[in-house]
Amino acid sequence: MSGTIAAKPLTVGAFAPYGEVLEASGAPDYMINAGLCGRYHDRARPETDPEGEVALSIGRSDAISLPLTLKMMERHPDGSQAFVPMNGTRFLVIVAADENGVPGRPEAFLTNGTQGIQYKRNCWHGVLAPLEGPADFLIVDRIGPGNNLEEHHLAAPYTITAE
């Protein structure tokens, strides 16, 4: 099994096992504001344990460059986590299914600049990785007591390349 993973374009279908793509694709679910605005309704529900609350934060991240060496993945057992660019920034999304408590072979996706994403609760993922920066992202995630972060350092790093 190769240690190199080519990033693919992010699509709703390919990302479905890991979470939701937040984008205005296709026809809106309905119009609001007297026809001025199309609403793409209820595209993701933030998840939290009962002790936590959903909150809005901002992340201002430096850019990464490709190829990227992936050494660590993380997950949040108590809640989902969404990242939405505030200025059209394309970013790299790395995710993996769980295999007996550790990440399986990752998949990598590149957003197109009009997309945000939400990771499901407890989905293994890489850190925020904009292709240009510094870039601001709205973060929607769970805030509350306890340790809501699990990190897994990979025994053998992967190399993530552009498609």
Place this chain on the structure above:
Amino acid sequence: MSGTIAAKPLTVGAFAPYGEVLEASGAPDYMINAGLCGRYHDRARPETDPEGEVALSIGRSDAISLPLTLKMMERHPDGSQAFVPMNGTRFLVIVAADENGVPGRPEAFLTNGTQGIQYKRNCWHGVLAPLEGPADFLIVDRIGPGNNLEEHHLAAPYTITAE
């Protein structure tokens, strides 16, 4: 009392009676991702009644032009509502304090392209009003049973002007 209202630059302090400004201003609360990313932490908490849930939607809105004739304001008794531009779009924010069940004299703000906002639960506001468009916004609001919309049609419209 004039029927003309000049929009002011949006600031955290001026907007505080109505809700929160979502922006990466000042120093980050802490760094994440091995120093790659500054986190501006917990800038707003979405509100919902117990029957509702917080959800993520997208709004794709046509642009408005200034001066704008303000004929209607609305509020949502069961939850807060946040709008965050996904591509740096500046937008007009119109809000009003409640006066005996109807909006008082509105205040108008212009965002600077790096800002989103969250209206508090039950805050009177105008509809989404980007200065350029079509523009995509992440919407964070309450979804659930019942009628979570109250509209108030103004007896005398206001004219909203650029500063």
